[in-house]
Amino acid sequence: MVKKKTCIFISGNGSNLNNLIKNSRDYVFPISVSLVISDNPSAGGIKFARKNSIPFILINTKTRSYENKILQNLRKYKISIICLAGFMKILSKKFLSNFRYKVLNIHPSLLPKFKGLNTYYRIIKNKEKKTGCTVHLVNEKLDGGKIIVQKSFFISENDDEKKLKFKTQRLEYAAYPEAIIKLLRYTNS
Ligand code: GRF
Numbered sequence: 001m002v003k004k005k006t007c008i009f010i011s012g013n014g015s016n017l018n019n020l021i022k023n024s025r026d027y028v029f030p031i032s033v034s035l036v037i038s039d040n041p042s043a044g045g046i047k048f049a050r051k052n053s054i055p056f057i058l059i060n061t062k063t064r065s066y067e068n069k070i071l072q073n074l075r076k077y078k079i080s081i082i083c084l085a086g087f088m089k090i091l092s093k094k095f096l097s098n099f100r101y102k103v104l105n106i107h108p109s110l111l112p113k114f115k116g117l118n119t120y121y122r123i124i125k126n127k128e129k130k131t132g133c134t135v136h137l138v139n140e141k142l143d144g145g146k147i148i149v150q151k152s153f154f155i156s157e158n159d160d161e162k163k164l165k166f167k168t169q170r171l172e173y174a175a176y177p178e179a180i181i182k183l184l185r186y187t188n189s
Contacts, residue, residue: 001027004184005034007079009087014045015169016085016106016176021052023177030184035077037070039089067095074101081184083176084138093140102183103138105145106176108168110152111136115143120161120168130154131164133172135179149179 003024008017021033036049036056049056057073059066074082084105096103109119111134123131132152137145151171155164 001030003032004030004080005078006031006081006083006180007035007037007074007077008033009037009039009082009084010043010045011038011040011088012043012045012086014043014048014085016083016172017045018048019173020083020085020176020180021048021054029177029181031081031180035073035079037073037087039066039087045086061089067092071095071098081180082138083180085176090142091138096138096140102187104135104148104176104179104183105138105143106172106179107134107136107143108165108172110134110150111143111147120164123155123164124159124161128155131168133168133175135175137183148183149175151175 008020010017017036023029024031024033033054036046036054037059038046038056039059039061041058046056055077059070080101082101082103084103091103109123110130110132114122130152132150134147135149136143136147139145151174153167153171159167
C-alpha cells in the first residue's frame with residue numbers, strides 16, 4: 001500500500017500525534033507521519049517526533065511569513081494530508097485556498113456545539129448531558145468544516161473538567177484514525 005505522506009500540526013502534549021504515529025505503523029493504515037510542525041518550542045509532543053525519528057519544524061508564528069515557511073516544508077516533504085492535533089493557531093483563508101492538501105482537525109466537543117477554547121469548562125457549566133469529539137475538514141471558519149467522524153458519551157454527575165478531558169481524549173484516539181480512513185476512502189486518493 002502506498003501511504004499518503006502526512007504532516008501533523010501540534011502546539012501541546014501531542015497525545016493525538018503519538019496515537020497517529022502508532023496507527024501509521026499498521027501496514028494497512030493509509031498514512032505515514034512524515035513531518036511534525038509545532039508553533040510552540042516547548043510542546044511536549046515534539047518528543048514523539050524525536051523518538052520516532054520524524055522530522056519536525058518549529059514555526060515562529062510571530063513572523064509574517066510563517067505560513068509560507070509551512071508551505072515550503074509541506075512541499076519539501078511531499079505532504080498530501082494535514083492533521084491538526086491541538087494546534088492553537090488558525091490557518092488563514094489564503095493558506096487554505098492555496099492548498100491542494102486535505103486538512104483535518106480534531107475538536108473536543110460535538111460540533112457545531114462548543115466551538116473554540118475552554119470547551120470542557122463550558123460543557124460542564126452548560127450542564128450538558130452528552131459530549132464527545134469531532135474530526136472535521138478545516139475551512140476558514142473556526143471549527144466549521146464538514147464533519148467526518150463524531151463520537152459521543154453521556155456525562156456522569158461527578159464528571160469534572162479533568163474527567164471529561166480523559167473520556168473525550170480516549171474517544172479521540174479512535175475517532176482520528178477512523179476519520180482518516182473514511183476521508184481517504186471517500187475521496188479515493
Ligand atoms: C485534543 O483534545 C483536541 O481535541 C484539541 O486539542 C487536544 C490536543 O491534545 N484540539 P494532544 O496535544 O493531542 O494531547
